[in-house]
Amino acid sequence: MKVKVKFFASLTEVFGDREREVELGEGARIKDLLDALCDSSRCRQNVFDDSGKIKMRIQIMKNRMPIQSFDGISTRLEEGDVISIIPPMFAG
Amino acid sequence: MLKGGYWGKILWVDLSSKKISEATFDEAFARKYLGGVGLATRIVSEHVTRNTNPLGPGNVLVFATGPYQAANIASAGRCSCAARAPLSGYWGEANAGGHIGPELKRAGFDAVVITGRAANPVYLWINDGKAEIRDASSLWGLDAVETTAALKESVDAKAAVSCIGPGGENLVRFACIANDNHGYFGRGGMGAVMGSKNLKALVIRGTLKPPIADEGKLREVYKDVLSRAKDAPFTKDNAEHGQASAVVPREENGLLPMKNFTMDNWTEGAAKIGAPHFTEELQIKRWPCPSCIMGCHRRITNPKYFPADTGGPEFETLGMIGSNLLIDDLGAIVRANEMANRYTIDTIDLGGVLGWAFECYEHGLITKEDTDGIALEWGSGDALVKMTEKIARREGIGNLLAEGLRACVEHIPGTQLYAQESLGQTVGAHDPRAFWGQTITTIASTRGGCHLHGFAEAFDLGALLPEIGITEGTDRFDVAKKGYAGAIYQDIQQFWNSLTWCFFYFFSGVTLADQVNMLNAITGWDVTPAEAQKMGERIVCMQQVFNLNMGMVPEKENVMQERFTKPHKEGGAAGKVPPWQAILQEYWETKDWTKGVPSKAKLAELGLDKLEAKKALSDAVARDYKKD
Numbered sequence: 001m002k003v004k005v006k007f008f009a010s011l012t013e014v015f016g017d018r019e020r021e022v023e024l025g026e027g028a029r030i031k032d033l034l035d036a037l038c039d040s041s042r043c044r045q046n047v048f049d050d051s052g053k054i055k056m057r058i059q060i061m062k063n064r065m066p067i068q069s070f071d072g073i074s075t076r077l078e079e080g081d082v083i084s085i086i087p088p089m090f091a092g
Numbered sequence: 093m094l095k096g097g098y099w100g101k102i103l104w105v106d107l108s109s110k111k112i113s114e115a116t117f118d119e120a121f122a123r124k125y126l127g128g129v130g131l132a133t134r135i136v137s138e139h140v141t142r143n144t145n146p147l148g149p150g151n152v153l154v155f156a157t158g159p160y161q162a163a164n165i166a167s168a169g170r171c172s173c174a175a176r177a178p179l180s181g182y183w184g185e186a187n188a189g190g191h192i193g194p195e196l197k198r199a200g201f202d203a204v205v206i207t208g209r210a211a212n213p214v215y216l217w218i219n220d221g222k223a224e225i226r227d228a229s230s231l232w233g234l235d236a237v238e239t240t241a242a243l244k245e246s247v248d249a250k251a252a253v254s255c256i257g258p259g260g261e262n263l264v265r266f267a268c269i270a271n272d273n274h275g276y277f278g279r280g281g282m283g284a285v286m287g288s289k290n291l292k293a294l295v296i297r298g299t300l301k302p303p304i305a306d307e308g309k310l311r312e313v314y315k316d317v318l319s320r321a322k323d324a325p326f327t328k329d330n331a332e333h334g335q336a337s338a339v340v341p342r343e344e345n346g347l348l349p350m351k352n353f354t355m356d357n358w359t360e361g362a363a364k365i366g367a368p369h370f371t372e373e374l375q376i377k378r379w380p381c382p383s384c385i386m387g388c389h390r391r392i393t394n395p396k397y398f399p400a401d402t403g404g405p406e407f408e409t410l411g412m413i414g415s416n417l418l419i420d421d422l423g424a425i426v427r428a429n430e431m432a433n434r435y436t437i438d439t440i441d442l443g444g445v446l447g448w449a450f451e452c453y454e455h456g457l458i459t460k461e462d463t464d465g466i467a468l469e470w471g472s473g474d475a476l477v478k479m480t481e482k483i484a485r486r487e488g489i490g491n492l493l494a495e496g497l498r499a500c501v502e503h504i505p506g507t508q509l510y511a512q513e514s515l516g517q518t519v520g521a522h523d524p525r526a527f528w529g530q531t532i533t534t535i536a537s538t539r540g541g542c543h544l545h546g547f548a549e550a551f552d553l554g555a556l557l558p559e560i561g562i563t564e565g566t567d568r569f570d571v572a573k574k575g576y577a578g579a580i581y582q583d584i585q586q587f588w589n590s591l592t593w594c595f596f597y598f599f600s601g602v603t604l605a606d607q608v609n610m611l612n613a614i615t616g617w618d619v620t621p622a623e624a625q626k627m628g629e630r631i632v633c634m635q636q637v638f639n640l641n642m643g644m645v646p647e648k649e650n651v652m653q654e655r656f657t658k659p660h661k662e663g664g665a666a667g668k669v670p671p672w673q674a675i676l677q678e679y680w681e682t683k684d685w686t687k688g689v690p691s692k693a694k695l696a697e698l699g700l701d702k703l704e705a706k707k708a709l710s711d712a713v714a715r716d717y718k719k720d
Contacts, residue, residue: 003598008340008344009329009337009338009340009341010325011146018233023602033360054417054552055617056552056553056554056566056567057553057554057555057565058566059345059554059568059664061344061345061664064344064357064663064664065662065663065667066346066382066569066664066666066668067667068567068568068569068663068668069666069667076610079117079448084344084664085496086341086344087341088553088554089337089338089341089342089553089598090326090338090553090555090596091335091337091338091406091407092335092407092408092520092522092547092548092549
């Protein structure tokens, strides 16, 4: 299946894209998507902490809804889903 | 003995008697109140009573530096300003960038306190240990850009100029003070206090070298701090796009206010007003405060948008007079921002009162008959620009809006739902439903609705304080420790505003330990991070006592705005509402306050034994100063 990923702010530079289509196996979850996306150490450093957990400060939305409303990083993905990944923004 | 960071001198100016004097303080005083907002809190608390009219001669207006302004370091181009707030009647405080802080310190003073009221318009000229009250009759009526230019030309081209325009002169209750056309003491109506005193401007020039306890140590610490800050991603992003970079991501994650906080998505609009379009279309250049390496203030260079002689819109402005009103016309936002800066009115409260007015108009509670024919329709840039003028001039309905949100709701009863305020002050462009860490600053800030009185959104985002035990944040929708974080980040923010320091550097990797190390090199002290937090806690506690003594009833005032108690259906914060009562209770317990009232033991622990928290016995609120 294919899902669309939207990157925001500094992550557009980190991942080299504003949007990207990603091919995943059936039954894939958010954490599988992130693993597939992070194909370089720089990308991994921006998404995962030293212990391999997804950084809390990264905000992830599935179809504009926070993944906390589903199963967090275990949220299942479906064909055509749009996933947004936002780095911490500190403007005030 | 003060070894560095301070002169130990406060300039005291009574505009009624035209008496200029100096007060002095010692090291023990400095280490207790630090400077900036801490020093200002001490002074305002001592001299303002419940009978003091915020717009009367009895109010005291304080401009205060901290020890950092003695050093030529990035982040120190700041200053604090405080008084009893005309907008709320409670604690009033603003912190701003610009030249005023470093210049005041170099002029030989740590702070300037202004009392009384001049018989005619005046400005205050402060230069190398001397001060003079001068006539400003010819400047009255000029906007901030015109005033700044006139004073630089007639007094000193290198002077820092902090002044008011017609908004301050007309006592708009959310009037701000403009610093050199790009920094603003925005919140609480400090510009109205200045206007009430017939004080048009402060003009400051200093060439003295403030004392530094250990210059070598400071340079050593600062070199390391600067090298890390320079390479931080936040520094680069802030330099390139400024605060506008946050608009599009925050539309996606649900933080951005949309249609007076009622809508949950506005994707195309956000893209039109936020970066990168904002940066490219306006041909943005940096406009740094003194010594700053980020330069987040924006200078618009595209002639299509001229006149643009003041700082361009930042995130709060883009949020509050842009997305909050569904206005995606960047030109109209730039125009209204320029007018607000020239007239000196706060763009957050401008967006707040217009959000209320637009919603009243939608529901037929305000009509064209009330607005002199202006249609207050969502998305109307024309209405935004025209209403900005009316508010600054107090023309027509602008006279009501200039009184702030509480007066608006009093005028049209039953419209509290449309007024997103706390203590009468508009909340910032940070929807607390999207980041529950923002709960405390939204409902329990001592200066009223605010996004920065403890920016615990940082806790949700993992910007932590390991030096004082905060080694892990919690998810933005997890209630755990949100009240605790609300309390501690509030303390730390007041420590920062007392240094005084630009907290953006915290997000560029300058840690609390770094800040304390620089403080100690400047002052010769041995402050620990724990003591730094305690300093901040003392300042917040004093402000809370001030508010209690002004008549605040915390249980009545520290309540989540009704709009934020219902979730969005869609968007980045869909289905989420912070459990604010639990968060507030944890906040009070962390503070050792009972229902908002500091305990005697806490006051004693903070060295505030002489203060008494007089819990109000009635529902009287501080606005009863009107009866004075």
